[in-house]
Amino acid sequence: MDVNSNKYTIGFSIVMVVIVALLLAFASEGLKPMQNQNIEREKMQNILKSVGIEVTRDEAKDAYDKYITEEIVLNDKGEQIEGDAFKVDILKEYKSGGQKNFPIFIYESEGSKKYIIPLVGKGLWGPIWGYIALESDKNTVAGASFDHKGETPGLGAEINQGWFQEPFVGKKIFDESGEYKSIRVIKGGAPEGDKHGVDAISGGTITSNGVTEMLVRTLKIYEPYFKS
Amino acid sequence: MSESFFSKKNMKLIKDPLNDDNPITVQVLGICSALAITVKVETAFVMAISVLFVLIGANVIVSLLRKVIPSRIRIIVQLVIVASLVILVDQVLKAFVYDVSKQLSVFVGLIITNCIIMGRLEAFALGNKPGASFLDAVGNAFGYGIILIVVAFFRELFGSGTLTLPVVGKIEILTSLANNTGYEHNGLMILPPMALITVGIYIWIQRSRNRKLIEENH
Numbered sequence: 001m002d003v004n005s006n007k008y009t010i011g012f013s014i015v016m017v018v019i020v021a022l023l024l025a026f027a028s029e030g031l032k033p034m035q036n037q038n039i040e041r042e043k044m045q046n047i048l049k050s051v052g053i054e055v056t057r058d059e060a061k062d063a064y065d066k067y068i069t070e071e072i073v074l075n076d077k078g079e080q081i082e083g084d085a086f087k088v089d090i091l092k093e094y095k096s097g098g099q100k101n102f103p104i105f106i107y108e109s110e111g112s113k114k115y116i117i118p119l120v121g122k123g124l125w126g127p128i129w130g131y132i133a134l135e136s137d138k139n140t141v142a143g144a145s146f147d148h149k150g151e152t153p154g155l156g157a158e159i160n161q162g163w164f165q166e167p168f169v170g171k172k173i174f175d176e177s178g179e180y181k182s183i184r185v186i187k188g189g190a191p192e193g194d195k196h197g198v199d200a201i202s203g204g205t206i207t208s209n210g211v212t213e214m215l216v217r218t219l220k221i222y223e224p225y226f227k228s
Numbered sequence: 229m230s231e232s233f234f235s236k237k238n239m240k241l242i243k244d245p246l247n248d249d250n251p252i253t254v255q256v257l258g259i260c261s262a263l264a265i266t267v268k269v270e271t272a273f274v275m276a277i278s279v280l281f282v283l284i285g286a287n288v289i290v291s292l293l294r295k296v297i298p299s300r301i302r303i304i305v306q307l308v309i310v311a312s313l314v315i316l317v318d319q320v321l322k323a324f325v326y327d328v329s330k331q332l333s334v335f336v337g338l339i340i341t342n343c344i345i346m347g348r349l350e351a352f353a354l355g356n357k358p359g360a361s362f363l364d365a366v367g368n369a370f371g372y373g374i375i376l377i378v379v380a381f382f383r384e385l386f387g388s389g390t391l392t393l394p395v396v397g398k399i400e401i402l403t404s405l406a407n408n409t410g411y412e413h414n415g416l417m418i419l420p421p422m423a424l425i426t427v428g429i430y431i432w433i434q435r436s437r438n439r440k441l442i443e444e445n446h
Binding site for chain 1: 295296297298299300301304305308309312315316319320322323324326327
């Protein structure tokens, strides 16, 4: 048989593509449950991290079930609606029209209650995301954790470091008169005693602005809920 | 034609890429990934295993099919085989070692473009029997892996003061020294340029010990 004829070449390609497609489809389907479990547990880890609980991936499920006592979904008016908060893909909610779902996770331990809100936004090179936790007064920040896909190492990528996240603790999202202020990341450093500002990252201006934008936009959505 | 699997000729297929014909330090192939994923020993190790699997799989499959692959589309066929194996590896890593898979990120996918793999397929597997191709793959993957792990060892030790080994986990070696004596980690070691320089130093040492690698000056 002539392996260089056109007929043979085309036949060979078709057979090869079918075999490869089948193989990969089976592998992908077979491994999907385990991959999804990893992704889910990572999400649990990140939610817990915003209230200062660091757990390994294996412990994540137990810790999550223990500390997160309530999962709530709000619509864009801040009213509570039916839904599975954990399954909400927050990025899709901003993009899609119609009914919106915004999740809140409620942490409860030893009488203290914290409200955890997922955030998504844009950095310089790609998406940034995180969680911010509020104390039971629904005003004071209890903790924040951020992460990113591919911000510049040493500059924007520092948003996932403790030194950037720790100053968020104790900041307030409403001022004394109850007006919505959010929290801003301030270039050149936040003034001493500023209740609504934290230091930005030198050289990471666009990523820092992304964090501010993400906070201002997201917390605004939850304002009615916090005030109710 | 019956030739022992462990004949001198076959053993040469394994030994040569480790030193005299190392894919990274002598042929200077696959440098890109050597720079990117050698910040921690563990990632370097997983990358080396992944390349070992892909290279063995691709070399043996291409060698088995060498008489039926139409020569006009042989590069495409090789690419499809390599790409499928790489996707398999990527899926398995995501399922079983999620953290490492996150750190390796795009570099697992980039194994497809690793010149060592296409180079071995073209240069060896297309013209040799599966057994020999298997040994050639093992030799070259080890040659690649050794450099990766050596570079990662020095980069992690001097850059972060730790060694992150597979299974064992993170061992802090120089961190206590750093806390007590004012020793500072060399942050430059973590950045890509130092990987290139480390590989350079390796090449320098290798050539000073193995003089036949030195090109003659004309």
